[in-house]
Amino acid sequence: MPGSASVTTGGDSASPIVFIREIIKRYGANTVLDRCSLAAHEGEILTLLGPSGCGKTTLLRCIAGFIQPDGGAISIDGADMAQMPVNRRPVGVVFQSYALFPHLTVAGNVGYGLRMRGVAKSDIAQRVKAALASVSLSGLDDRYPAQLSGGQQQRVAIARVVVLQPRVLLLDEPFNALDAKLRGSMQVELRHLIKQLGLTALFVTHDQEEAMTLSDRIAVMRAGRIEQLDRPDAIYDRPTTAYVADFIGASNTWYSRVDGGLVRLPDGQTVSTTHSGDVKVMVRPHNLVLHRASSERAGSWSGKLVFRRHVGAMMEYEVQLPDGQAIRAVGLHGDQPVEPSPSESVTLAVRNPAACMVFPAA
Amino acid sequence: MTPTALHGPFIDRLLSGRGIWPAVPAIIVLAIVAVIPFMVLLSLGFSDVVSSRGVIISQEFSLRHLKAALSDSLYWTTFRRSIGLAVTTTLLCMLLGFPVAYLYLIGGKWTRRIILVLTIAPILTSGIVRTYAWIVILGGRGVINTTLMQLGLIDQPVRIINTHWAVLIGMVQIHLPIMILPLIAVMTRHDTRLDEASANLGATRLGTLRHVILPLATPGLGTGAALVFTLSYTTFVVPQLLGGGNYLNAATMVFEQVVYALEWNKGAVTAVILMATCLIGLIGIAALTNLATRWTRAGRS
Numbered sequence: 067m068p069g070s071a072s073v074t075t076g077g078d079s080a081s082p083i084v085f086i087r088e089i090i091k092r093y094g095a096n097t098v099l100d101r102c103s104l105a106a107h108e109g110e111i112l113t114l115l116g117p118s119g120c121g122k123t124t125l126l127r128c129i130a131g132f133i134q135p136d137g138g139a140i141s142i143d144g145a146d147m148a149q150m151p152v153n154r155r156p157v158g159v160v161f162q163s164y165a166l167f168p169h170l171t172v173a174g175n176v177g178y179g180l181r182m183r184g185v186a187k188s189d190i191a192q193r194v195k196a197a198l199a200s201v202s203l204s205g206l207d208d209r210y211p212a213q214l215s216g217g218q219q220q221r222v223a224i225a226r227v228v229v230l231q232p233r234v235l236l237l238d239e240p241f242n243a244l245d246a247k248l249r250g251s252m253q254v255e256l257r258h259l260i261k262q263l264g265l266t267a268l269f270v271t272h273d274q275e276e277a278m279t280l281s282d283r284i285a286v287m288r289a290g291r292i293e294q295l296d297r298p299d300a301i302y303d304r305p306t307t308a309y310v311a312d313f314i315g316a317s318n319t320w321y322s323r324v325d326g327g328l329v330r331l332p333d334g335q336t337v338s339t340t341h342s343g344d345v346k347v348m349v350r351p352h353n354l355v356l357h358r359a360s361s362e363r364a365g366s367w368s369g370k371l372v373f374r375r376h377v378g379a380m381m382e383y384e385v386q387l388p389d390g391q392a393i394r395a396v397g398l399h400g401d402q403p404v405e406p407s408p409s410e411s412v413t414l415a416v417r418n419p420a421a422c423m424v425f426p427a428a
Numbered sequence: 429m430t431p432t433a434l435h436g437p438f439i440d441r442l443l444s445g446r447g448i449w450p451a452v453p454a455i456i457v458l459a460i461v462a463v464i465p466f467m468v469l470l471s472l473g474f475s476d477v478v479s480s481r482g483v484i485i486s487q488e489f490s491l492r493h494l495k496a497a498l499s500d501s502l503y504w505t506t507f508r509r510s511i512g513l514a515v516t517t518t519l520l521c522m523l524l525g526f527p528v529a530y531l532y533l534i535g536g537k538w539t540r541r542i543i544l545v546l547t548i549a550p551i552l553t554s555g556i557v558r559t560y561a562w563i564v565i566l567g568g569r570g571v572i573n574t575t576l577m578q579l580g581l582i583d584q585p586v587r588i589i590n591t592h593w594a595v596l597i598g599m600v601q602i603h604l605p606i607m608i609l610p611l612i613a614v615m616t617r618h619d620t621r622l623d624e625a626s627a628n629l630g631a632t633r634l635g636t637l638r639h640v641i642l643p644l645a646t647p648g649l650g651t652g653a654a655l656v657f658t659l660s661y662t663t664f665v666v667p668q669l670l671g672g673g674n675y676l677n678a679a680t681m682v683f684e685q686v687v688y689a690l691e692w693n694k695g696a697v698t699a700v701i702l703m704a705t706c707l708i709g710l711i712g713i714a715a716l717t718n719l720a721t722r723w724t725r726a727g728r729s
């Protein structure tokens with residue numbers, strides 16, 4: 067039964083480097099991974115994105131071999147991992163809080179894997195030096211992990227695995243231990259580094275912005291399964307389920323009925339849909355335009371502006387509808403001839419009805 | 429009025445928990461129960477006392493008793509035996525204790541509980557009771573001899589009790605929990621993700637044991653060794669009971685000199701030598717622990 071699906075040979079650029087088929091992992095009555103399938107291609111950064119507790123870490127731990135799945139198969143580079151011991155899997159793990167060896171120096175940590183593989187001492191020194199240079203940590207060889215900043219520790223953790231040239235890098239929320247200020251720049255840096263080294267990476271996070279910054283593709287996870295796997299922009303623009311639309315980016319939601327293949331939006335426009343019956347309609351804030359009620363384009367969808375703020379070049383608005391629902395809209399600063407002020411009446415309109423997302427109501 | 433206003437500044441500082449103040453009561457108690465008897469010991473061992481009918485007439489500093497001790501070959505053989513016994517006990521406890529601690533580290537919930545109970549329960553029973561239990565096991569009509577004879581492996585009871593081996597077995601059993609406890613403390617704090625990282629970086633189980641677990645447990649081994657050495661070097665219960673009264677180590681020597689021979693000066697000198705050599709031993713263990721820490725960290729494989 068195991069490994070039957072992965073018959074493709076190496077060299078074919080389309081064949082996945084990591085292939086996960088219907089993995090199951092249970093803890094007691096709790097099914098943490100529920101027939102989860104996934105394929106990652108050579109050289110891509112694939113992010114597992116999902117709320118805390120959805121099974122991301124468990125999936126990584128199955129791939130690394132720290133735990134054994136209760137069902138399904140994992141293959142890396144075409145080789146079935148079921149009987150492969152942890153220390154012979156071609157993966158490098160960057161742990162959530164790095165798990166650097168506290169009793170070893172930076173050089174000792176980075177050289178550890180080479181030492182375990184019996185590489186000659188002079189080679190170790192050379193390769194450690196090169197690895198440290200690649201993460202811009204040259205000169206810190208003799209420091210102990212406790213003497214490093216969070217960002218430096220993260221880079222040691224990365225150098226420690228990339229020095230072994232693994233086929234796949236597994237990173238479990240590597241930015242969690244860093245303060246918010248540092249994260250943004252480190253994310254971009256990490257993406258550059260992974261690309262520069264030509265590595266394939268499976269990256270775990272619960273932070274959608276982080277996923278958007280780093281990923282070539284994003285797998286949105288929900289309760290032990292992959293809900294959608296696609297490029298970041300596609301995940302954002304064309305979510306396949308309401309769960310994904312809700313999890314990625316902000317949206318405004320309301321319920322409606324399909325009538326003759328069309329859904330009527332509150333501003334009077336219509337969207338065509340293949341669904342029928344009761345539906346959930348979701349609209350991104352930037353797909354809404356807002357006008358002062360006094361302007362000549364006054365429509366039927368109106369409310370009261372309760373809050374407005376600048377976010378860089380953008381304007382963020384919160385409008386309260388007569389039924390009490392709060393609607394969020396975003397526009398470019400300067401789009402409005404006269405900015406509406408809080409408590410003023412405004413009208414709302416959908417810019418592009420085709421970009422509205424329609425899902426069956428739960 | 430707040431309760432603090434009732435105490436003086438001394439009590440206030442005592443209770444505020446800063447600096448050495450909270451330790452002051454303990455220091456006072458220690459001074460009374462440890463330092464004063466020690467001074468008495470010193471004065472007994474290093475002075476000539478002339479007394480008449482229990483009244484001290486004159487007392488002056490003297491190295492007479494020490495010189496007598498150092499020129500007595502019985503002292504040398506006894507101390508050599510004591511040190512040998514303590515060092516062997518310590519090494520055996522380390523050798524037997526570390527695997528138990530390792531089992532505790534990799535074991536599940538129940539393994540851990542069982543190890544903890546088996547380690548702590550003996551500590552809660554008196555050493556004398558446990559030593560008597562060994563007499564029952566090792567004695568001429570004891571469990572081991574009876575079993576061996578019933579199996580037909582031997583015709584005559586083998587002499588185990590009252591030998592060096594009986595003493596050593598008892599010493600290791602009595603002191604093993606003292607070695608295991610600090611090791612378990614280390615293992616409880618051990619971050620198992622380090623072991624996972626080690627395996628992920630290519631180490632075998634043995635490699636992880638050697639290069640991650642052992643180096644991080646070395647301070648615990650040092651603490652355990654210091655405790656076991658001190659206790660086994662200065663104990664007289666086990667040698668007395670399992671050695672059958674003819675196994676002389678330094679502590680039993682003090683006991684005999686003071687209790688049987690009533691030679692207080694001799695006993696005091698022996699006790700001082702015992703303490704001094706014990707201290708030297710502890711310093712040695714600390715130095716060895718430092719060395720071992722460095723050695724286990726260095727990239728030797």
Ligand SMILES: Nc1ncnc2c1ncn2[C@@H]1O[C@H](COP(=O)(O)OP(=O)(O)O)[C@@H](O)[C@H]1O
Pocket residue numbers: 093098116117118119120121122123124125
């Ligand atoms: N060793 C374990 N024993 C029991 N339950 C576990 C264990 N590890 C993880 N779980 C459970 O599995 C679920 C998923 O955990 P995890 O994979 O860590 O989630 P994530 O990384 O997405 O936050 C959680 O509900 C967690 O409680």
Ligand SMILES: [Mg+2]
Pocket residue numbers: 122123124
């Ligand atoms: Mg996690």
